[in-house]
Amino acid sequence: MKRFALLLGGPLLATEALRARLQGYRLLAADSGGRHALALGLPLELWLGDFDSSPPWLQQILPAPKEVLPRDKDLTDGEALVRKALDLGAEAMLLLGALGGRLDHTLAHLELAFSLAALGVQVELSDGLTRAFPLLPGSHTFPLEPGAPFSLLPFPEATLGVEGARWNLPPAPLKATTLTLENRALGPIRIRVEAGRAVLYLF
Known part of the structure; x- marks a missing residue:
């Protein structure tokens, strides 16, 4: 590559x-x-x-x-x-x-x-x-360490969900929200973007 x-x-x-x-x-x-x-x-x-x-x-x-x-x-x-x-x-x-x-x-x-x-x-x-990743529709897996902090931002809106985190989220339509800020990974996280765009922010 x-x-x-x-x-x-x-x-x-x-x-x-x-x-x-x-x-x-x-x-x-x-x-x-x-x-x-x-x-x-x-x-x-x-x-x-x-x-x-x-x-x-x-x-x-x-x-x-x-x-x-x-x-x-x-x-x-x-x-x-x-x-x-x-x-x-x-x-x-x-x-x-x-x-x-x-x-x-x-x-x-x-x-x-x-x-x-x-x-x-x-x-x-x-x-x-800090690091940021653009997420288009689809499934995305990131091998984070347990306890690693992250935020997941609709950009500017998206239907998305996350698993493998302290606060999981079933797929939901989101925009201009703080709901998905400052989460914690339990290990690898799995993000599903069903529509729109999102940004994964690691800090």
């Missing part, structure tokens, strides 16, 4: 666990996401963007092949990077620096994740500490 880790511009906690996990991933960065490559100490295959948010000192010290985009364009640098990864045959994408920071970018990244999932790409978003 062709796995790509895309370094985006949001906050990212560069941990040893994350460095170890990235073994076997091809690393690409969008504009200011290049700073995460320095923090991780890992080489970039490509650094893409209009570079309006990457200071000159970063561009001078980060050794990476660059693809410069025009500043006036109809997509973000992150979306352009997602398209580049698809062109390179990505089957799984880890979107790092995709959560937190600017709310508009976080929501745009979630929409990108759903579009990738619809194409059959395995996708996960993370800030290095």
Whole structure:
């Protein structure tokens, strides 16, 4: 499977666990996401963007092949990077620096994740500490440890249920609810999305 880790511009906690996990991933960065490559100490295959948010000192010290985009364009640098990864045959994408920071970018990244999932790409978003997964209609199993906290969010509405949690939920139509926040896994959880879209958030 062709796995790509895309370094985006949001906050990212560069941990040893994350460095170890990235073994076997091809690393690409969008504009200011290049700073995460320095923090991780890992080489970039490509650094893409209009570079309006990457200071000159970063561009001078980060050794990476660059693809410069025009500043006036109809997509973000992150979306352009997602398209580049698809062109390179990505089957799984880890979107790092995709959560937190600017709310508009976080929501745009979630929409990108759903579009990738619809194409059959395995996708996960993370800030290095928390993780999010887009869920389309169907059954989804996640091998969580007992006691692991999670939230399950309709995005923006869904008919969904969960088993294997402290608070199980039979399939129910939900939207704009706190009912499915801050649950706890008893072990692997099974989520059924019967209609709509949802986000699994691990924290």
